[in-house]
Amino acid sequence: MEEKLMKKKLFRGFAIAATLALAAGLAVTPAQANTTVVVWADETRGPNLKKALADKADWVSGVTIEVVTFTNFDALNAAVDNMTASTANRPDIVVGPNSWVTKLAKNAKLAPLTLTTSQKAGFNSGQLYDMTYKKKLYGIPVDVNNVAMIYNTKLVKTAPQTFGDMVDYYTANKSSKSLKAGLCIAGGGMSWGAHSVASALGADAFYFNSDGTINKLRAFNPSTFGKNVKKYLLAGNKGNGFFPASDSGCKENFLDGTVPFAVIGNWEWSSYADAGFTMNQMPVPGLTASKPGKAFGSVSGAMLTVYAKASGREAAAKSVLVDFFGSAAGQAAYQKYEKRAPAQAVAATNVNLNAAQRGFGASAAAASIPEIGVILNGPAGGISYWDALPAFWTAVLIDGKDAVAEARKLAAIYKANLTAAKNDI
8 A cells, every 4th residue: 555755855864884784694795985875765755764864873884875755656656667777866775665576676677685584584474575576585674554443442442353243333333323334444445455354254365375375276265255245244235334335434434433443554543643543453353353354464665776786886785775774773763753663573562663553563463464466456458456346345335236246256356367477476
């Protein structure tokens, strides 16, 4: 959601004075004195990286870190797509969403990394998967991009245990409390943000085998999902008001106290906290208490480019990746300003993080699946996940079409997208 916009501006880093961490485990040669590592980032991440790096001057010895900050996310995205061996001030490291890994690795713009077992232990398998293409790792997970549900404690005193608990609360209090909805999507939209609702009712975008690999054959059961939608979200052949088919007005209604449950993004939590709401993030409850809905828990990462080696800066760039971007201390230092949930496990528990950051991290750990663009984007000429799920909500909740029949169409789209992506996952 996956994370966003920046200003084309240069920040020259500083020479750092400690020992190059060959012990960090990457197969690198010592960084040369006064090596400059160029990092590209967006308009929010760039300035926040500058602040974090300025706070501590000994991440990697003999290395100057130069952060190039772009006007906005689109400008960075275009620059990354267009970068070549002849690009001026070409990057050694780019910071962006995990969805870039596939396209950039396919186009031979990223270089693979090898982490030690102890370095890998700092991240969960899903986070590392997000930064992987064809079983090769191309970057370090930096922070989690996810959504989680919060509830209004002025309306609901205790956390709901099941999806049915929330529907029952809405049904019982709709009139007396003038509720406009029960659960709505304030962050991430009706596809990315609403995945956890579909998942809670039985429709994940894809599934995993016991060994952590993608199950290339399995799609959700449309009969089960369709029947659950009918039971919990419909009154007659239209939506019962509990779950709107659009995210329009959700945030405002939640803040006004007319919606008890809302899915929010980890990039926007401060507006809820500033309004006095408790940061009680949790996954969307499932039909049973032990099976919550899964939200996309993608990561943004710092990716190593092929240009680092071509410029003779690969060793220094790898050290920056491991000792700053990949370390517990480095991620905690950065998230002090970026205010997202760190990907690194120890950093995610740092006492200096606020409750919201810890809450999003815990929610992602409890129930998330990686955002895998090569599956979700769909094949050329096909229908993407991003278009298919919102269309399902509209067809069933607004247009009154049969939930099971529409679920069969949705499952067929998911299966086709999975089949088209089978050689890249």
